[in-house]
Amino acid sequence: MKSSYFRPPAKLTTLLFFVTVNLCFLHTTSESVDNKAQECDFPAIFNFGDSNSDTGGLTAVYGPAQPPNGETFFGGSAGRFCDGRLVIDFLAGSLGLPYLNAYLNSVGSNFSHGVNFATAGSTVRPQNTTKSQSGYSPISLDVQFAEFSEFWKTSQVVRNKGGVFEGLLPKEDYFASAVYTFDIGQNDLTAGYKLNMTTEQVKAYVPDVVTQLATVVRGVYAQGGRTFWVHNTGPLGCLAYILDVYPLTAAQVNKFGCAIPFNEVAQYYNAQLKETVDQLRKDLPLAAFTYVDMYSIKYTLITHAKELGFEEPLVACCGHGGKYNFNNAMRCGSTKIVDGKEIVIAKSCKNPSVKVIWDGIHYTEAANKWIFNQILNNVSYLDPPVSFNRACHIFGHL
Template sequence: MKSKSSFFALSLLWSFALLSVESQGCNFPAIFNFGDSNSDTGGLSAAFGQAGPPHGESFFGGPAGRYCDGRLVIDFIAERLRLPYLNAFLDAVGSNFSHGANFATAGSPIRQLNTTLRQSGFSPFSLDVQFTQFSNFHNRSQIFRNHGEVYRALLPEADSFSLGLYTFDIGQNDLTAGLFANKTVQEVRADVPEIITQFKNVIKYIYGQGGRYFWIHNTGPFGCLAYAIDHFPVKASDFDEHGCVAPFNELAQHFNKLLKESVTELRNMLPEAAVTYVDVYSVKHELFLHAQGHGFTRSLVSCCGHGGKYNYNKNIWCGKKKMVRGKEIYIGKPCEDPSRAVIWDGVHYTQAANKFIFEKISIGKFSDPPVGLNMACHRQ
């Protein structure tokens, strides 16, 4: 009996010790982000020209490299971790990378596309290119940091690469690019395993360079976005009861299913990694379905744009102007209150929607394993 009670006492102490460790929040010194326009804080603007007004006006007072009226989910992540907003790796002007870097650019897919930005609207900075940029940044930042002076203040410490949080929000453009290339939903679906393999490879490459903590968003219900609804020929029977294109959302869910399976594989392959899969799809879908219940008055209809059922026209984008009687006026103008709209410009979410999404995913309710952002360094 004594040995059993001793064993029980030791087990109880060990359980309390584990709980104590797991209750300690993670002190991430840096964020390294990879993705598309959902998390681009200035990459595409630096490479191809600034996203002009009214982008950024709800928070930054003007353009800030984001395709949004204000902050993105990645900005709220930085705020929660008490880190500065991430500067884009491609932006050389006024950038401080001491707390990480953002390699995301709007329009980026996971796999390379054989088109230019002007041909297709998709970024040449695919995920493998973003990894190459990260790898170069990792190596060269330490070389220059050792020179001291201003480099030490503007570049991350060596430990930041092993202790930092690696965030990912990418994949939607791989699906829509296939549709833009006139592939059927079934043909794009057949491409998904290869796309996921390429994503998984990049995680392994980063792990090989010392990355250990990964926060991976799945892709959202793009069948509820005006640019997809408006561009592709869809039948009346393709729409669900909420006005979203069901086959497109089913394609996104298929992608997410394989992505989640790949995360499980990665956990087995990378024993020192903490890999969190974050179901942003469910949060975004809920927002479209019950927008009014969450304080929004516009769900599918864009805040900033021009014309049509969804206030969206691919030829008259948000912020476009023209001269009328010698005066410059908006054609693609913003709505009066972006804080009540889910969608900003037919493609991207408003700051208010991004804040809603962040608040839901940050606590771990939509994560696998169910850990909050501040606990994402703990392996389960």
């Protein structure tokens, strides 16, 4: 007799999915109420990363992000490659802190509650190319750490001068009680493919990437940092940028339309990063580390987009033509001259609020808000499973 099993109807499967999410939300909400007295009082955020968390670093050096970037929330370019806010913006808001200004953007910046060292195109490992050659930022993680070290040393000297500086720079004790966020590594993976490396060759240098990231974390710790919030990388194989640019066979695309090899590389990097964070916990027992599974959060959003109120999760909102509304030579905001006038060719879609991907590489504000809500309300994506506002209490092994 052949074995069989019960397969629930599609509608029941969807219902079970939402029941599970709601139960996780209720559990987490109860936890936050019961432990409100233990919430951390983070006075500042110091962020290191790439375009997923860049709030103006790259544009301060190379010029503003073209419209329609920023159209949903800021009403215009705000240094973000997104129609609005990023996850780091929502994290800052949840603590009652202002949005982070970029370290490289000196005009009108207030650093009293933290600094953003992230720049779009940044990698952990320095790249042996120029930005014009590869598109990657020269502000790699080691440079971001050098910027932090300089800021850490000089901010108090300048702040002690009083006057306007006192209100624009963090207090000395903020450095020890701040949360240090890391969201970087995605570009290190794609960098190898741009050099025509195989998947195995890319995997071969991943250990060096996470080792260099750990070196920077240790450097921050040596200068007083004690609470670390580390994001892993998302499903690269679900980005229009990957799906459009790199040749794929039918066997290399899964049922959701994502590129299997690229997702496997991302998962390999994440496994190595997880082991590295575990080792850092052992080596730095006075520090509190949280590992955030952004891959699972983003993959859930993409693979359940319709149930969650989103449409065409692999198709970019802002772009120009093709299966994924993405053209690498004519990215979001690109223009051309027609009859003597400059017109935007790569335009925004009519309703970014129902799109997951903004420009083929980055997520929309609506998607970022959904992602943030999972971080805030579902501790199953966190290791250890302790919410953001209590992350300072995690020490050693749990």
